[in-house]
Amino acid sequence: MIRIEDLHVRFDSDKGTVHAVKGVNLDVAAGEFYTLLGPSGCGKTTTLRCLAGLERPTGGRITSGNTVVHDSDRGVSVPTYKRDIGMVFQSYAIWPHLTVFENVAFPLREVRPKIAEEEISNRVSKALELVQLGGYESRPAPFLSGGQQQRLALARAIVREASVVLFDEPLSNLDAKLRAETRLELRNLVKRLGMTALYVTHDQTEALTMADRVAIMREGQIVQEASPTEIYNRPNSRFVASFIGQCNFADGKVRDKMNGSGVGQLETEWGALQFSGDSDADVGTSVIAAVRPENVRLVATGADGTAEGEVVETVFLGECIECRVRVGDADLVARVHPRDAVDVGQRTGVEIRPEDVALLSS
Numbered sequence: 001m002i003r004i005e006d007l008h009v010r011f012d013s014d015k016g017t018v019h020a021v022k023g024v025n026l027d028v029a030a031g032e033f034y035t036l037l038g039p040s041g042c043g044k045t046t047t048l049r050c051l052a053g054l055e056r057p058t059g060g061r062i063t064s065g066n067t068v069v070h071d072s073d074r075g076v077s078v079p080t081y082k083r084d085i086g087m088v089f090q091s092y093a094i095w096p097h098l099t100v101f102e103n104v105a106f107p108l109r110e111v112r113p114k115i116a117e118e119e120i121s122n123r124v125s126k127a128l129e130l131v132q133l134g135g136y137e138s139r140p141a142p143f144l145s146g147g148q149q150q151r152l153a154l155a156r157a158i159v160r161e162a163s164v165v166l167f168d169e170p171l172s173n174l175d176a177k178l179r180a181e182t183r184l185e186l187r188n189l190v191k192r193l194g195m196t197a198l199y200v201t202h203d204q205t206e207a208l209t210m211a212d213r214v215a216i217m218r219e220g221q222i223v224q225e226a227s228p229t230e231i232y233n234r235p236n237s238r239f240v241a242s243f244i245g246q247c248n249f250a251d252g253k254v255r256d257k258m259n260g261s262g263v264g265q266l267e268t269e270w271g272a273l274q275f276s277g278d279s280d281a282d283v284g285t286s287v288i289a290a291v292r293p294e295n296v297r298l299v300a301t302g303a304d305g306t307a308e309g310e311v312v313e314t315v316f317l318g319e320c321i322e323c324r325v326r327v328g329d330a331d332l333v334a335r336v337h338p339r340d341a342v343d344v345g346q347r348t349g350v351e352i353r354p355e356d357v358a359l360l361s362s
């Protein structure tokens with residue numbers, strides 16, 4: 001549905017050239033909810049603006065549906081209003097001098113040939129019903145709450161019934177509770193309408209909870225693309241592992257692959273560790289072992305195959321306690337249930353299951 005091929009964007013400024021997007025490739029299937037996730041400044045907004053036709057790429061090709069909307073080589077650039085695309089911005093870009101009705105009607109009034117007033121009215125009502133703003137038609141837009149303004153921006157993006165909708169951090173102006181409530185609501189609405197969504201965020205929870213597929217961006221490039229569970233459980237780099245959630249890292253070396261039994265041995269800063277799965281790292285290779293805090297289990301000391309350490313710090317987080325444990329020469333953070341009594345200075349066994357160890361190249 002959306003295809004971006006070798007997209008490049010360079011900005012010239014008085015401080016020199018910024019290469020904001022460096023060869024991005026992606027494919028979004030019809031009806032898919034696809035998320036671009038990355039730190040501030042990595043080129044997410046620029047990529048989205050190229051799709052919408054608000055930014056002119058310096059190289060590459062963009063296809064939306066069956067239409068090539070941009071091709072640098074052939075000098076093709078379809079203007080924004082002719083692209084079958086709706087967009088929701090971080091700032092909402094709501095017109096404060098217009099009513100709720102007129103804000104949503106605006107994109108329809110731009111369409112040529114003109115749409116009859118009655119049909120505009122019907123489509124605006126339908127869009128407002130969908131985002132639960134029916135009855136607010138005549139209210140001035142600034143008199144809506146933050147959450148209602150967000151839904152108004154959404155109504156305006158869907159009223160054209162475009163098959164593609166682009167979101168640029170649309171929830172970032174909402175307070176934490178409303179943001180959490182809106183995530184699933186928004187995803188469900190997009191799915192119900194059968195739209196294809198490209199959603200940009202720097203918020204890992206949004207990406208994990210909303211997306212069918214996540215692409216992690218860093219410095220103008222996509223560094224990993226996978227389902228939320230795979231990104232979380234099988235990050236392909238230290239950058240991805242630490243950008244999504246928390247992670248423990250230890251330098252290590254592959255000791256033994258046990259003749260393809262599916263389980264291998266590592267020697268790490270935390271001591272001996274088993275890993276499982278499909279790693280193609282050879283015996284003797286230096287690697288980084290990555291383990292999520294919720295996969296580090298504190299057990300009785302002396303159990304078979306477990307390491308031993310000392311609890312050096314505990315932090316109460318409400319739903320869990322985070323324990324820093326010194327194992328060998330390195331620290332390891334474990335997350336335990338708040339009912340589990342853990343004291344600083346206590347000796348503890350540390351258990352990590354082979355399937356919870358991800359190997360990254362060092």
Ligand SMILES: Nc1ncnc2c1ncn2[C@@H]1O[C@H](COP(=O)(O)OP(=O)(O)O)[C@@H](O)[C@H]1O
Pocket residue numbers: 011012013018020038039040041042043044045046047
């Ligand atoms: N119009 C512009 N002129 C110059 N530099 C820009 C412009 N827009 C964005 N940039 C730069 O391009 C890079 C990517 O920006 P952006 O796409 O907004 O990142 P993100 O949305 O991931 O935070 C940043 O370094 C930013 O400063």
Ligand SMILES: [Mg+2]
Pocket residue numbers: 041044045046
């Ligand atoms: Mg941005």
